[in-house]
Amino acid sequence: MDQQTFLTQAMIFLAAAVIMVPIAKRLGLGSVLGYLLAGIIIGPAVLGLIHNDSGDIMHAAEFGVVMMLFLIGLELEPALLWRLRKSIIGLGGLQVLLSAVIIAGISFGLGLPWQQAVALGLILSLSSTAIVLQTLQEKGLMQQPVGRHSFSVLLFQDIAVIPMLALFPLLQNLPLGDATGDEHSTLVDGLPAWLQTLVVLGSVALIIGAGRFVVRPLLRLVAKTRQREVFTATALLLVIGIAVLMMQVGLSPALGTFLAGVVLANSEYRHELESDLEPFKGLLLGLFFIAVGASINFTLVAAQPLIIGGLVLGVMAAKAVVLYLLGRSAKLSLNDRFLFAFGLSQVGEFAFVLLTFTNQHGILPQELTSLMVAVVALSMALTPLALLVHEHLLAKRLQPANASARQQDDAIDEHNQVIIAGFGHFGNTVGRFLRAHKIGLTILDNDADRVELLRRMGFKVYYGDASRHELLAAAGAESAKLIIICLEPSEKRLELIETIKKHFPNLRMLVRASNRYDAYDLMNAGMLHIYRETMDTSLRVGVDAMRFLGFRAYTAQRAASLFFKKDEANLRKLSAIRDEEEYILSAREKIEELEKLLQTDMVQNMQDIERGWDEESLIDAAHRASDATVQP
Amino acid sequence: MPRLLLLFAHPALEKSRIHKRLIRELKSIPQVTFHDLYEAYPDFNIDIATEQQLLLSHDIIAFQHPFYWYSAPAIIKQWMDLVLEHGWAYGSEGRMLEGKKALNIISSGGPRHVYAPEGRNRFTYRQFLAPFEQSVRLCKMDYLPPFVVPGTHRMEQQDLETFAALYRQALILLTAGNAPTDPGAELLNDQLTSSGILTH
Incomplete structure (x- = not known):
């Protein structure tokens, strides 16, 4: 030929x-009949486009x-x-x-x-x-x-x-x-x-x-x-x-x-x-x-x-x-x-x-x-x-009588409740933590050496591109409760999110974000649970810095968690603005945003010292009123 | 009808038997706002503004907790320290809580009779709860007698069911505006009868 x-x-x-x-x-005839x-x-018999000797x-x-x-x-x-x-x-x-x-x-x-x-x-x-x-x-x-x-x-x-x-x-x-x-x-x-x-x-x-x-x-x-x-x-x-x-x-x-x-x-x-x-x-x-x-x-x-x-x-x-x-x-x-x-x-x-x-x-x-x-x-x-x-x-x-028996058969395969996509530095910390508490994990990863190691260690792990529908289905995305998305490249994460939204709408997603801007993208993709990878670590450095400067440990720790909360709230606010105008931040705009952040940090965090532990107003009151019985 | 804010504190609710059973009753009492403090603030970082807002929108404040070391688990104390601010809750300017009612709902391992001058614990429940009573008073609220589930270490399931029913009754009466008329009574339990009417 x-x-x-x-x-x-x-x-x-x-x-x-x-x-x-x-x-x-x-x-409704099925593909086999179509091919035939x-x-x-x-x-x-009909068009004669191919010959009978199609051996x-x-x-x-x-x-x-x-x-x-x-x-x-x-x-x-x-x-x-x-x-x-x-x-x-x-x-x-x-x-x-x-x-x-x-x-x-x-x-x-x-x-x-x-x-x-x-x-x-x-x-x-x-x-x-x-x-x-x-x-x-x-x-x-x-x-x-x-x-x-x-x-x-x-x-x-x-x-x-x-x-x-x-x-x-x-x-x-x-x-x-x-x-x-x-x-x-x-x-x-x-x-x-x-x-x-x-x-x-x-x-x-x-x-x-x-x-x-x-x-x-x-x-x-x-x-x-x-x-x-x-x-x-x-x-x-x-x-x-x-x-x-x-x-x-x-x-x-x-x-x-x-x-x-x-x-x-x-x-x-x-x-x-x-x-x-x-x-x-x-x-x-x-x-x-x-x-x-x-x-x-x-x-x-x-x-x-x-x-x-x-x-x-x-x-x-x-x-x-x-x-x-x-x-x-x-x-x-x-x-x-x-x-x-x-x-x-x-x-x-x-x-x-x-x-x-x-x-x-x-x-x-x-x-x-x-x-x-x-x-x-x-x-x-x-x-x-x-x-x-x-x-x-x-x-x-004949169907109605045994329809319910069928559904039970479907549930034979047991699956873990948590899927972790990406088991690099980020994912493996999450995975180790959960496993230490005997929470069943299914891991998707595309690093051949790591997959080999994890399997030897008794993890349920699949090799492949996590954003592919078949791999997710095989990993039990249909029945799992959570998927923790820790993939390294941010585009891959977005791809995976789209696949899950389309095919497994009931799976709750917890997503790693590289930084603020990545977090904005994830918010625009409708994500509710976003974890900026540098946020907690940077704040822990900040806490230690405060301690070395003589702040009490508990004060520094509370300051950090307060800062964290405000920053998360700010993130949401700024993301909403960005969403409306649909623009990509230029380098200049990033600087402006940083400036805005720095200003709000000063105003908010300085004002929010716990007044419950602040005796100043009590002392004032004691000086003003002779009736001291109203104080604890 | 009065609304009740239930400030709930149990550091390991998954291990609890008594409180897990009690709070199951809450689903059918719409006037009660269940606020699980350990669940809301695992880092003890209590949001003061939110808590104050919650207080303002309720008429009765109940602290529900096991009676650890004759007192409450730590987060209740943290909550009081931070939320009941001078100039807001107490002090000459602090009148935001004035006229509201407050009580403790507690469980104790030991049976009721050991909480007596002649008993092993030497003091009564109300004597141990004096800091709560006085803090409430300082915030210009009325302190109601505590509801107590005693003897939990040896409690049979059947008795727990009885207490759950009593708990439910107490909350329904409180949110119906039928606060007990005898604020000096030792326990709120004593003022409830099986027919659900407050005794005098």
């Missing part, structure tokens, strides 16, 4: 997505799934994965087994040879990780029982692909075509079986070990360069590297990156990785959905509408029944059971891979695989529609 064709193709894909996704979203429609429209695009797009699994892995701490083990093996295992048995049984009944029936059953039992997870995330259901169970099933399926690939050659029942040359060879091809197993296990161990001992220091090193794009490049390199390694040893790249994600889930760079890779994942997945849409062979569908329609509905119905029953045994609510059943009833993207594979290995005949490719693509396209039907017809009837 020369550059111009490449760019033209890219333009067509992007334009289709940009036009169709917002329309689909506006119509875009694919159908630019595909050979390259499909391959690139499949990488979106790999990246998605890495990101999912990042969100799954090993402990959580361990807790899900029953549901992964139990639910996932049963789902694959039962669906495969039923579909294979029906195929066999329809007259297919048993080898073909078994292959079809296994292939069609898989669901689409890409569509289901994208949809669940969009609906915010990932943290709920139905989301977790769906995820468990999908994870099992992704793992199950590996033994399927190993098993399929045994099912050969047709003469081998000459198409096998297409398959790429792996490093382990020539090795004996036991060595292959060893290599596979070794690679998994390598990922886990490297994730823990190599990748984290590497990320820290890269983070220290403070070059955002290098960090992004490292993240991409990580995912692509693992995918390549996995393919070399004949494992699923999705599984490998998922594993790497899990290993890094506990790392301090988790959120940075997440937000760096998120756009790539989104685009690649979008591309993937478009490719699916474009690959639906409508000529074939038009030629055999009844057979294909019947197959699509039959497969989806069979899978949905199995899922519904499993959902019931997993004690999902009625509504969630339907969601679970409809959501996972399509056939997944791995089916494309497996269908090609079975064709090449002489298991399924060409006509059957083309037919099935259309069935798979259609079932994927139907999923968002099935979920829409569920949402609009069923959910409304």
